Amino acid sequence: MKNTKHSHRFWMLPAVALLSVMLFGCNGNGNFSSNTDAAQKVYVAPGELDEFYGFMSGGYNGQLGVYGIPSGRHIFTVPVFSQAAVNGYGYSEETKAMLNTTHGFVPWGDAHHPELSQTNGETDGRWIFINENNTPRVARIGLDEFKTQEIIEIPNSAGNHASAFVTPNTEYVSAATRFSIPIDADMSNMDVSIDSYKDTFKGTLSFIKVSEEGKMNIDFQILMPGFDYDLSHAGKGPSDGWAFFTSYNSEQAHTLLEINASKNDKDFIAAINWRKAAEYAKEGKGKMMPGKHVRNYIDHEEGGIAKSETINEVRVLDPRELDGIVYFLPTPKSPHGVDVDPSGQYIIAGGKLSTVIPVHSFAKMIDAIDSEDYEGEVMGIPVLKYDSILHGEVQDPGLGPLHTEFDGKGYAYTTAFISSEVVKWEIESTQVVDRIDTYYSPGHLMIPGGDSQKPDGKYLVALNKITKDRYLPTGPEMFHSAQLIDISGDKMQLLLDFPTEGEPHYAQGIAAEKVMKRQKRFYKLEDNTHPYRATTEAQTRVERDGDEVHVYMTTIRSHFSPDNIEGIKVGDKVYFHVTNLEQDWDVPHGFAIIGANNSELLIMPGETLTLTWEPKKVGVFPFYCTDFCSALHQEMQGYVRVSPE
Ligand code: CUK
Numbered sequence: 173m174k175n176t177k178h179s180h181r182f183w184m185l186p187a188v189a190l191l192s193v194m195l196f197g198c199n200g201n202g203n204f205s206s207n208t209d210a211a212q213k214v215y216v217a218p219g220e221l222d223e224f225y226g227f228m229s230g231g232y233n234g235q236l237g238v239y240g241i242p243s244g245r246h247i248f249t250v251p252v253f254s255q256a257a258v259n260g261y262g263y264s265e266e267t268k269a270m271l272n273t274t275h276g277f278v279p280w281g282d283a284h285h286p287e288l289s290q291t292n293g294e295t296d297g298r299w300i301f302i303n304e305n306n307t308p309r310v311a312r313i314g315l316d317e318f319k320t321q322e323i324i325e326i327p328n329s330a331g332n333h334a335s336a337f338v339t340p341n342t343e344y345v346s347a348a349t350r351f352s353i354p355i356d357a358d359m360s361n362m363d364v365s366i367d368s369y370k371d372t373f374k375g376t377l378s379f380i381k382v383s384e385e386g387k388m389n390i391d392f393q394i395l396m397p398g399f400d401y402d403l404s405h406a407g408k409g410p411s412d413g414w415a416f417f418t419s420y421n422s423e424q425a426h427t428l429l430e431i432n433a434s435k436n437d438k439d440f441i442a443a444i445n446w447r448k449a450a451e452y453a454k455e456g457k458g459k460m461m462p463g464k465h466v467r468n469y470i471d472h473e474e475g476g477i478a479k480s481e482t483i484n485e486v487r488v489l490d491p492r493e494l495d496g497i498v499y500f501l502p503t504p505k506s507p508h509g510v511d512v513d514p515s516g517q518y519i520i521a522g523g524k525l526s527t528v529i530p531v532h533s534f535a536k537m538i539d540a541i542d543s544e545d546y547e548g549e550v551m552g553i554p555v556l557k558y559d560s561i562l563h564g565e566v567q568d569p570g571l572g573p574l575h576t577e578f579d580g581k582g583y584a585y586t587t588a589f590i591s592s593e594v595v596k597w598e599i600e601s602t603q604v605v606d607r608i609d610t611y612y613s614p615g616h617l618m619i620p621g622g623d624s625q626k627p628d629g630k631y632l633v634a635l636n637k638i639t640k641d642r643y644l645p646t647g648p649e650m651f652h653s654a655q656l657i658d659i660s661g662d663k664m665q666l667l668l669d670f671p672t673e674g675e676p677h678y679a680q681g682i683a684a685e686k687v688m689k690r691q692k693r694f695y696k697l698e699d700n701t702h703p704y705r706a707t708t709e710a711q712t713r714v715e716r717d718g719d720e721v722h723v724y725m726t727t728i729r730s731h732f733s734p735d736n737i738e739g740i741k742v743g744d745k746v747y748f749h750v751t752n753l754e755q756d757w758d759v760p761h762g763f764a765i766i767g768a769n770n771s772e773l774l775i776m777p778g779e780t781l782t783l784t785w786e787p788k789k790v791g792v793f794p795f796y797c798t799d800f801c802s803a804l805h806q807e808m809q810g811y812v813r814v815s816p817e
């Protein structure tokens with residue numbers, strides 16, 4: 173469709189413009205700029221570093237992609253919710269427990285929204301959180317080591333989509349159930365007829381408390397009517413202490429065959445006074461209810477080994493019993509995204525089936541609450557009047573508005589999925605001032621710091637859902653396409669297409685130096701507390717314990733110790749505990765053994781990782797280093813002899 177549009181435009185151009193298009197290219201928006209100008213803006217010379225980190229969710233690959241901005245270079249992938257072949261995450265004995273849930277071990281997740289930690293409303297480079305949508309979880313990744321350090325499951329939830337957004341001082345991470353679920357008086361009976369939806373299905377919003385050290389726990393859940401809760405965003409500045417969640421399906425349909433999920437003219441944004449709710453929770457209000465969930469964390473005191481703990485209860489606050497914590501803001505047709513502007517005064521929804529973008533005023537909302545100017549109530553929750561809380565409506569925002577980010581200069585940028593464009597509008601006047609085509613169909617967009625109180629406002633990345641002809645074809649399956657847009661001037665300028673792995677729903681960007689100053693370059697051997705470590709070659713050994721064999725192994729350029737192992741029998745379970753003795757940046761060693769029936773390892777300097785191996789055949793089996801680590805890399809090898817049972 174786009175190509176037709178594009179070539180149609182092409183032929184309408186006057187000859188002079190045509191010539192300039194042939195010489196310099198066209199950015200697809202009718203804004204002509206030379207390719208050399210765009211190229212210069214994204215060119216990062218060899219040996220130089222990008223100005224920003226870009227963190228993109230991997231969507232259905234369950235990981236977090238790390239990109240350089242403006243070059244668009246994919247520089248790293250942090251394994252989070254899926255097992256990773258690259259370094260053994262989720263396979264090695266040290267990391268397996270990270271993927272434990274109340275459903276057992278879940279090896280593959282669906283990651284949607286990364287969000288950087290903040291201090292005083294500004295990204296601080298400590299951590300990045302990301303949600304898992306399918307089996308509801310939130311992960312915390314430490315940006316000192318670019319590793320997943322903790323994952324907490326969300327109980328009483330199904331489809332954790334409205335997550336992981338943080339409050340301005342990272343007091344809380346928000347989450348919500350996208351699918352309503354059967355919840356009875358004590359949250360225990362899930363075995364109900366689906367037809368009982370309207371009576372028995374409810375929603376929950378969760379507030380995960382984050383400690384100074386980053387430890388997460390579910391402080392409280394708020395019981396909600398049985399709608400679908402889609403996205404959330406925390407207030408800031410004047411609206412600090414509040415959080416906003418979009419909901420759709422206020423009709424409470426449970427089968428799309430009825431096609432009535434979008435029948436209502438307006439759905440709701442739920443405004444939550446989380447500070448008040450947190451006080452209630454602290455006072456012991458609400459009820460402790462069943463809410464079994466698992467928390468997995470890397471135990472840094474004990475060898476960096478992941479541990480799981482199960483928590484059986486959760487505090488639930490019922491807005492019918494506790495006043496002043498939830499209000500509904502009517503919002504046109506199935507709002508998807510909700511975003512609070514950097515000033516904290518405006519709450520912007522993306523009503524994906526709506527023809528306008530409603531902008532709610534926080535000050536008007538508070539006035540309406542103070543004067544109890546309600547239109548009615550749903551499940552005891554006051555519904556405010558649309559007209560009394562509205563700041564304005566953005567007219568002609570494109571078709572299918574989804575998500576909005578901000579430049580900190582008074583402008584908002586909204587993606588329009590159906591009309592494939594980014595629309596720039598002025599927040600105060602709600603007037604559209606510029607628009608640019610994207611290729612094709614953007615979901616989220618990202619401006620570094622663009623959902624905090626301090627956006628960088630230089631670049632915008634559109635995260636497009638459809639790729640088609642933007643890259644060399646790779647068969648039916650293609651990487652998604654991101655587009656970098658210069659937003660430093662009045663007119664947006666398309667600079668670069670770059671491919672992204674998985675499906676980046678949302679992304680975060682941050683000035684590189686905020687993250688760089690925290691980097692660990694290697695793990696100190698003297699800090700290694702792994703119970704199976706061998707921090708010198710003298711400590712290496714093989715110990716048998718029944719059918720279990722523990723090999724305390726070290727690796728350093730360019731040999732393993734021990735490198736000849738005998739006495740192993742078919743039926744044994746062999747644990748190779750491999751400590752990398754290197755004490756320098758970027759000298760990992762790998763470990764692989766023939767018939768590896770669990771995984772391989774990639775061990776960072778100073779780290780101990782464990783591979784389990786259950787030999788099924790008699791013979792002498794080689795193992796070797798998989799990472800080209802020195803001129804003698806090819807010599808890094810050894811043998812294991814396996815004898816009959
Ligand atoms: S979602 Cu994908 S386009 Cu998960 Cu934030 Cu809106």
Ligand code: CUA
Nearest residue numbers: 797799801805
């Ligand atoms: Cu160690 Cu290659």
